[in-house]
Amino acid sequence: MAATRKKKKKKNHVQVPFPILLANVLVLVAVMGLSYMGLSSRCDALGKEIKQKEATLATGQKRLVNEQDRWSYITSPANLQRAIKKHRLNMVMPRENQIVRVRYQMADSKDYVGL
Amino acid sequence: MAEVRNKGRIALLAVSILLVFAGIATRLVFLHLYPADWVLEPIKKGRTFQWKPIGQRGRIVDRNGEILAMDLAAYHVFVDPKYIAEHGDAEAVCRYLAEEFRLSPAELEAKLRNTTRQYVRIKKHVPGHQLKRFERKAFGVIYTPVAAGGEDETPIYLRGVGLEEAPIRNYPKGPLMAHVVGFANAEGVGSAGVEQRMNEYLRGKEGLRVSQRDGRRREIYSTRTIDIDPEDGANVELTLDQQIQYVTENAIEKMCRDFHAKAGWAIVQRVRTGEILAMASFPTYDLNRYGKAPAEWRRNRAIAFNYEPGSTMKAGVIAAALDHQIVTETDMVDCENGYWVYGGKALRDSHGEGEISVADVIKFSSNIGTAKIALQMGNQLLYDSLKKFHFGTRLGLGLPGEEAGIFYSPKHWSKISITRIGMGHEIGVTALQVVSMMSAIAFNGVQMKPMLIKRVTAPDGTVLLEYEPEKLGSPIRPATARRMQKLLARVTEKGGTGTKARVEGYSVAGKTGTAQKIKPAAEGGGYYAKNFISSFVGFLPVENPEICIIVVADDPGEYTESGRKIKYYGGTVCGPTFREIAEFAVRYLRISPEGSRVYVARPES
Numbered sequence: 001m002a003a004t005r006k007k008k009k010k011k012n013h014v015q016v017p018f019p020i021l022l023a024n025v026l027v028l029v030a031v032m033g034l035s036y037m038g039l040s041s042r043c044d045a046l047g048k049e050i051k052q053k054e055a056t057l058a059t060g061q062k063r064l065v066n067e068q069d070r071w072s073y074i075t076s077p078a079n080l081q082r083a084i085k086k087h088r089l090n091m092v093m094p095r096e097n098q099i100v101r102v103r104y105q106m107a108d109s110k111d112y113v114g115l
Numbered sequence: 116m117a118e119v120r121n122k123g124r125i126a127l128l129a130v131s132i133l134l135v136f137a138g139i140a141t142r143l144v145f146l147h148l149y150p151a152d153w154v155l156e157p158i159k160k161g162r163t164f165q166w167k168p169i170g171q172r173g174r175i176v177d178r179n180g181e182i183l184a185m186d187l188a189a190y191h192v193f194v195d196p197k198y199i200a201e202h203g204d205a206e207a208v209c210r211y212l213a214e215e216f217r218l219s220p221a222e223l224e225a226k227l228r229n230t231t232r233q234y235v236r237i238k239k240h241v242p243g244h245q246l247k248r249f250e251r252k253a254f255g256v257i258y259t260p261v262a263a264g265g266e267d268e269t270p271i272y273l274r275g276v277g278l279e280e281a282p283i284r285n286y287p288k289g290p291l292m293a294h295v296v297g298f299a300n301a302e303g304v305g306s307a308g309v310e311q312r313m314n315e316y317l318r319g320k321e322g323l324r325v326s327q328r329d330g331r332r333r334e335i336y337s338t339r340t341i342d343i344d345p346e347d348g349a350n351v352e353l354t355l356d357q358q359i360q361y362v363t364e365n366a367i368e369k370m371c372r373d374f375h376a377k378a379g380w381a382i383v384q385r386v387r388t389g390e391i392l393a394m395a396s397f398p399t400y401d402l403n404r405y406g407k408a409p410a411e412w413r414r415n416r417a418i419a420f421n422y423e424p425g426s427t428m429k430a431g432v433i434a435a436a437l438d439h440q441i442v443t444e445t446d447m448v449d450c451e452n453g454y455w456v457y458g459g460k461a462l463r464d465s466h467g468e469g470e471i472s473v474a475d476v477i478k479f480s481s482n483i484g485t486a487k488i489a490l491q492m493g494n495q496l497l498y499d500s501l502k503k504f505h506f507g508t509r510l511g512l513g514l515p516g517e518e519a520g521i522f523y524s525p526k527h528w529s530k531i532s533i534t535r536i537g538m539g540h541e542i543g544v545t546a547l548q549v550v551s552m553m554s555a556i557a558f559n560g561v562q563m564k565p566m567l568i569k570r571v572t573a574p575d576g577t578v579l580l581e582y583e584p585e586k587l588g589s590p591i592r593p594a595t596a597r598r599m600q601k602l603l604a605r606v607t608e609k610g611g612t613g614t615k616a617r618v619e620g621y622s623v624a625g626k627t628g629t630a631q632k633i634k635p636a637a638e639g640g641g642y643y644a645k646n647f648i649s650s651f652v653g654f655l656p657v658e659n660p661e662i663c664i665i666v667v668a669d670d671p672g673e674y675t676e677s678g679r680k681i682k683y684y685g686g687t688v689c690g691p692t693f694r695e696i697a698e699f700a701v702r703y704l705r706i707s708p709e710g711s712r713v714y715v716a717r718p719e720s
Contacts, residue, residue, distance in 0.1 A: 062188040065187060065188060066188070066243065069182070072287035072288065075181070076287065076361075077358055077361035077362075078289070078361065093702045096620035
């Protein structure tokens, strides 16, 4: 009986070698797969972000153009004239006797320059 | 036995199931790894899309960077009747769009009924700011209607309605500089003025994007295979100044109204560089509605209208005579008391003078005096001298429609031609040619090429093209030019024909011109008795000329009860307009009476 148990015990102790190489390959494949998926989803997220930024930029550019157009329109001489009249600013160019000219002759030139 | 049979069946079933799954797996593997074209094509076709983003047309700006022309975001509103019939609500689309864009519901309904079509444009070029109530979605738009009380209603999803980008050309200054800036048509092609001339630089280039969409029609960025950005057009900077232009346009409009002129035009030029600071023509039109303006209004008369200049030509003729020492300013000329017959044809002066000096011939604008001086010069010399001022030749401003004028060689002249050309008849000129001649006198005999375009820059600021002041020639010697400056200054002095052009505090030199208009051959040819082209061309300050201005009026004047025409002389009609423009220009450009740029203003104490 004891001999049988001993025999059985011996039989149970037979060790199958762990397939390290296979495990490594499987882990590597799994890591690569996960990395690929991770990178892929990150690319998708970046793509979405780029798209969003592109849309924001396009909207911003359109707004800028609209504002520039509006600014250009309201600062046109005709509109400024209208605004001056509306607010009764009565702005006119100075008359000749209201003008004080400050002149300065450069040492190396015959021309006068304005100050 | 029964056990054995069951085992066989189970095995058979297991094998069958395995085979089925193996078949499906094999098929899946083949579909994914080696898909057939007929499988791939429809999927690819449905997913792939190509988009051509539009490059904006470049801007046109004045010398201070003020925007004169620019592209503005706009959209075409379109519907997909087929899609609406299958998935949308035709009634809602019809009701809301008709209300929003003020369209006929019946017409819109008829368009939506044609379900064979997938693209029907219902409103073109709607500016972006008018579409604030619309939000673009993959299969339609979300529209927020306005309730009767002015409050927003619940947004509604209108399937099958789309907004297609279609930028419009906008001119924020409206009619300002209309004749110079010109316009681009609905296709974005320059069709007049600078828009036409610089079209090659202004037009943008389309980009290209090839990519794929997901099930909700959103682009999958990672599948973008081609991504070429659009290129915006270059910006064109003009030499014009919007403030001087505005004053000039107002002044000529006022002149036309006050003196009942059919049309008027004016140019302001910088003497030393040839830069055009203002170029105006009346009647004018709004560039944003160019299609509604008659063709005649769209004509830039300053460069595209040939006319007989009348007495303004005397400045060039006498300058040439002095330059070739045919006469001196003190030489006396018999003006025959205002009536002289030469070659069987009578020649008259408006104010009869006896024997006067060459200087006074200019001051009093004597036709007879100038004719006699021209005769002393002879045909060929007169022709050559005026040719040196580039009469009969395009000055190369570069705008479409620039005329060269009409100036025949002496072999085509009659006996009296020389006397008529001297006083500005039998020669066709443009206002640009006359102002260029006067600028040459003002700039000590140097004629500069008129400049309208300063530079062209790419959107990133790179200068693509830059124009520098260019000398056209030296038609007269500096000494002669300086003498002429003094003689022409007398025209605006007391007793001269151009006293109304005087500018307070500044010395002004110039010449008036009043020429009878040519009668078309269909009306018998010759000249109209009471229809004139009146003009004034001058520069200031005489001591150091900075700007040269020409003002021309077509058929000004009014009739008295007796049928006599009055208020049509160049000095009377164009002189005050010249003064108005010059008064503003010298202050705005800060030109002192001596020609230097100075000063500070303070209120009158």
